[in-house]
Amino acid sequence: MAYPLQILVNMSFSFLATFGFALTINIPRRALLLCGVSGMSGWMTYWWLMQLGTGRMIANLSGAFIIGILGIVFSRVRKMPIIIFNIPGIVPLVPGAPAFQAVRAIVDGDIDNALRLTMKVGIVISAIALGFMLAQLVSVLTTRISNNKKKRQMEQTL
Amino acid sequence: MDDKYVDFVVDTCLAAGKIMIESGSEMYRVEDTMHRIAQNAGVQSARVFTTPTGLFMGVDKTGSVQIEEVKERVINLEKVSRVNDLSRQFAAKLISLEELRDCLEDVDVNTAEYPLWMQAVGTAILSSTLMVLFMNDYDWYDFIPAAIIGTIGFLTFYFAKKFVNVRFLAEMLAAAVLGLLATAAHTINPAMSSDAIIIGSLMVLVPGLALTNSLRDLFAGHLLSGIGRGVEAILTAIALGGGVGIVIRFLGA
Structure with a gap:
């Protein structure tokens, strides 16, 4: 498939997948589109990094980081809890394929492969959690810095 | 006071x-x-x-x-x-x-929920699009079967949850139904891959979010809730894997 078409398919499908999942967990109506944007950004980050050959862990971590940052921005703009944007957003990153392949390997009695795949799932999930934590760190730092700035301005005006 | x-x-x-x-x-x-x-x-x-x-x-x-x-x-x-x-x-x-x-x-x-048909449409979209993204080889052949079977699996879970008090049993039943239908689709038309269909249609039930959330709880220092939710997620994963696994094993697909 031609490259521009691939990009188009990936963008639209990750948007739709997030949107579809958001419907099943009863996301408030005014947040639906932003959820889709968040899921799309996370997946495209992951996809491009995977194509650059960074490996699964960095790609998932960066994807989750982008979703976390977007979640913080959206939640501040819309005054809604962060998880409304984060939970649907990571759906495309959830390692469903390796998880199922691990089950498949267990059923087939291929324990070596099953352990390898289970480990892969564990690593991906930890990477996603780490990405979120990095995003949280950035958010804490920025609020600290802006609070300090405000304080200094107040002191100067006083 | x-x-x-x-x-x-x-x-x-x-x-x-x-x-x-x-x-x-x-x-x-x-x-x-x-x-x-x-x-x-x-x-x-x-x-x-x-x-x-x-x-x-x-x-x-x-x-x-x-x-x-x-x-x-x-x-x-x-x-x-x-x-x-x-x-x-x-x-x-x-x-x-x-x-x-x-x-x-x-x-x-x-609190109003989306009507069931809208949730079903959401599941259909989720199953088919994620299947394409995950398989990474633009597999259009399984697009529609994944949508249909994903919806059926979700509806099975939705109604089974009302009859069975234990959530894990409902999940296992839904996974077994998915596995059965996907294997049937593969038997009817060998060009369809039962693995791809199952991966796509299971996504709405997969506890990846619960696992990630439990890890975040753990990192944030909420040890009890992190462990509790993590165990719940792992049990769900076992129920789903068991449901699909039993069917695959019995049918020898």
Whole structure:
């Protein structure tokens, strides 16, 4: 498939997948589109990094980081809890394929492969959690810095 | 401040916390919201202890301690969002404590959900598009089967949950139905890959979010709820894997 078409398919499908999942967990109506944007950004980050050959862990971590940052921005703009944007957003990153392949390997009695795949799932999930934590760190730092700035301005005006 | 008022504040906080835990909120948000409501109601030094199966709240130097149990945990973010809005309104003194209590009751009972057909359409979109993304080889052949079978699996889970009290059994049943249908599709038309269909259609049931959330709880220091939710997620994964695995094993696909 031609490259521009691939990009188009990936963008639209990750948007739709997030949107579809958001419907099943009863996301408030005014947040639906932003959820889709968040899921799309996370997946495209992951996809491009995977194509650059960074490996699964960095790609998932960066994807989750982008979703976390977007979640913080959206939640501040819309005054809604962060998880409304984060939970649907990571759906495309959830390692469903390796998880199922691990089950498949267990059923087939291929324990070596099953352990390898289970480990892969564990690593991906930890990477996603780490990405979120990095995003949280950035958010804490920025609020600290802006609070300090405000304080200094107040002191100067006083 | 008399005891009756304190009791009422504690009761309101617990009602808010219970709704949030039942709807899948993060633990720190639950505790934060409860503390805020208490503080805005004029009760300082409230103590809150939350677990995924129950929550306690007491106020220092009074006899007021209450417990609330949590029996059901689903993801319903509209409820979390509405409790959040109510807490903000209460902080801005737009509503009184009594109104807050009534509104919480209303949130618990009357939060609108998307109609079932819309959820089914959402599942169909999710299953088919994610299948294409995950398989990474633009497999259009399984696009429509994944959508149909994903929807059937979701509906099985939805209705089985109403008949079976144990959630894991409903998940296992749904996974078995998915596996059966995917294998049948592969038998009817060998060009369809049963693996791809199962991966796509299982995604709506997969506890990846629960696992990620439990890790975040653990990292944030909420050890009890992190472990509890993590075990719940692992049990779900075992139920799903078992349901699919049994079918594959019996059919020898």
